[in-house]
Amino acid sequence: xxxxxxxxxxxxxxxxxxxxxxxxxxxxxxxxxxxxxxxxxxxxxxxxxxxxxxxxxxxxxxxxxxxxxxxxxxxxxxxxxxxxxxxxxxxxxxxxxxxxxxxxxxxxxxxxxxxxxxxxxxxxxxxxxxxxxxxxxxxxxxxxxxxxxxxxxxxxxx
Amino acid sequence: xxxxxxxxxxxxxxxxxxxxxxxxxxxxxxxxxxxxxxxxxxxxxxxxxxxxxxxxxxxxxxxxxxxxxxxxxxxxxxxxxxxxxxxxxxxxxxxxxxxxxxxxxxxxxxxxxxxxxxxxxxxxxxxxxxxxxxxxxxxxxxxxxxxxxxxxxxxxxxxxxxxxxxxxxxxxxxxxxxxxxxxxxxxxxxxxxxxxxxxxxxxxxxxxxxxxxxxxxxxxxxxxxxxxxxxxxxxxxxxxxxxxxxxxxxxxxxxxxxxxxxxxxxxxxxxxxxxxxxxxxxxxxxxxxxxxxxxxxxxxxxxxxxxxxxxxxxxxxxxxxxxxxxxxxxxxxxxxxxxxxxxxxxxxxxxxxxxxxxxxxxxxxxxxx
Numbered sequence: 001x002x003x004x005x006x007x008x009x010x011x012x013x014x015x016x017x018x019x020x021x022x023x024x025x026x027x028x029x030x031x032x033x034x035x036x037x038x039x040x041x042x043x044x045x046x047x048x049x050x051x052x053x054x055x056x057x058x059x060x061x062x063x064x065x066x067x068x069x070x071x072x073x074x075x076x077x078x079x080x081x082x083x084x085x086x087x088x089x090x091x092x093x094x095x096x097x098x099x100x101x102x103x104x105x106x107x108x109x110x111x112x113x114x115x116x117x118x119x120x121x122x123x124x125x126x127x128x129x130x131x132x133x134x135x136x137x138x139x140x141x142x143x144x145x146x147x148x149x150x151x152x153x154x155x156x157x158x
Numbered sequence: 159x160x161x162x163x164x165x166x167x168x169x170x171x172x173x174x175x176x177x178x179x180x181x182x183x184x185x186x187x188x189x190x191x192x193x194x195x196x197x198x199x200x201x202x203x204x205x206x207x208x209x210x211x212x213x214x215x216x217x218x219x220x221x222x223x224x225x226x227x228x229x230x231x232x233x234x235x236x237x238x239x240x241x242x243x244x245x246x247x248x249x250x251x252x253x254x255x256x257x258x259x260x261x262x263x264x265x266x267x268x269x270x271x272x273x274x275x276x277x278x279x280x281x282x283x284x285x286x287x288x289x290x291x292x293x294x295x296x297x298x299x300x301x302x303x304x305x306x307x308x309x310x311x312x313x314x315x316x317x318x319x320x321x322x323x324x325x326x327x328x329x330x331x332x333x334x335x336x337x338x339x340x341x342x343x344x345x346x347x348x349x350x351x352x353x354x355x356x357x358x359x360x361x362x363x364x365x366x367x368x369x370x371x372x373x374x375x376x377x378x379x380x381x382x383x384x385x386x387x388x389x390x391x392x393x394x395x396x397x398x399x400x401x402x403x404x405x406x407x408x409x410x411x412x413x414x415x416x417x418x419x420x421x422x423x424x425x426x427x428x429x430x431x432x433x434x435x436x437x438x439x440x441x442x443x444x445x446x447x448x449x450x451x452x453x454x455x456x457x458x459x460x461x462x463x464x465x466x467x468x469x470x471x472x473x474x475x476x477x478x479x480x481x482x483x484x485x486x487x488x489x490x491x492x493x494x495x496x497x498x499x500x501x502x503x504x505x506x507x508x509x510x511x512x513x514x515x516x517x518x519x520x521x522x523x524x525x526x527x
Binding site for chain 1: 159164165166167169170173176
């Protein structure tokens with residue numbers, strides 16, 4: 001006879017699934033007033049927007065900025081290799097710093113969300129990064145197809 | 159609370175810290191559990207261990223076979239086994255609800271006049287005065303233990319002599335020779351009820367030494383029990399053995415509708431398959447008893463009566479029994495105070511095993527310090 005009881009798992013899951021444990025505080029936090037919790041909720045949204053902004057910097061402004069710096073280096077020293085090297089290393093270092101800033105914002109967001117009264121166990125950085133990348137890709141291809149790339153073919157006079 | 163401190167309080171503990179805290183808590187629980195020393199109960203004369211699984215199985219089998227009818231009111235199989243064990247005809251053995259029930263029934267059957275007397279050494283088993291009272295007779299406790307003490311109290315009203323051998327609580331034994339002397343000296347009308355519930359533990363004479371007198375003295379009845387060395391106190395099974403001509407009296411002692419079917423099954427299985435276990439227990443008690451008595455004799459303040467039972471009867475100079483019980487109880491060693499057993503200056507200490515003996519001696523030294 002087939003077993004239909006979902007809890008009858010033969011003793012395979014004898015405890016909680018990994019990563020689903022409730023948050024354990026060193027001491028029970030003293031929550032603020034309802035007004036303060038509402039403010040914290042707004043602050044969490046603001047931090048989230050800031051995280052999206054930092055992520056979007058990775059996909060446009062930062063590379064552009066380093067390419068501009070590289071062009072200035074090439075102009076000053078008349079060497080393409082040094083310019084490429086500086087652009088590559090600079091972008092990498094800035095990316096690392098940006099990720100650290102993002103992580104710090106993520107941790108802050110978790111605390112503010114908890115202060116706002118949510119049982120926030122995980123950060124949102126991964127999802128913010130993924131959605132920002134998708135958004136950047138859409139913006140890039142929009143610019144590439146509609147404005148920059150095909151523009152010369154569709155409108156040969158430009 | 160500062161602005162940043164307010165948010166810092168919402169920081170959860172990292173998993174490593176949670177696990178470390180849980181490990182600490184588990185270690186603390188374990189340490190506490192290990193530090194708890196369970197009290198040891200040396201106050202009862204019953205055997206401290208569980209019955210053998212074979213006995214439990216036999217009882218379970220009988221229960222499943224059906225308890226809706228009387229299977230064997232006369233406990234024929236058990237009587238037969240007991241008679242064979244002691245080399246007596248089956249008619250001279252009777253099974254009852256413990257030796258205590260058989261002793262009570264005997265007192266009731268033998269004493270029918272308000273002037274009748276039951277003589278017993280004292281301190282002894284507390285049931286004897288009670289059973290005399292129930293038979294509307296008188297109990298005559300005689301201070302001290304021995305044949306001469308008993309004989310000194312016998313008069314024309316004496317109908318019964320109740321003799322516990324080995325004696326509870328003193329552990330003293332009436333040797334077969336002394337018993338013969340008593341039986342020879344007693345008038346014809348006096349019946350001796352020899353309570354040998356603790357006889358298995360004695361090593362001063364063969365266990366069945368007194369049974370050899372049954373043929374010569376029909377006025378002697380021996381009572382045995384499965385509650386002590388056999389470790390089946392909860393079953394309430396005992397038996398009585400008598401001499402030639404005692405069959406009619408023995409029949410009167412049996413419970414009207416027989417012994418509990420489960421008790422019969424347990425006792426029968428115990429006789430058939432756990433004899434070797436009882437022998438080992440008895441040897442262990444005898445060895446520990448000798449060691450304990452030796453240790454007690456080396457303590458100046460302790461006076462211990464030589465014992466043939468599974469306990470020792472002792473007193474401490476300058477300390478009454480109740481106070482000694484209290485002091486031992488404070489360190490987790492429970493013993494029986496002598497107040498309820500006939501002598502408030504004494505205590506009765508049951509013998510279990512070497513560890514129990516050592517623990518008792520340590521507690522005793524602490525109590526006397």
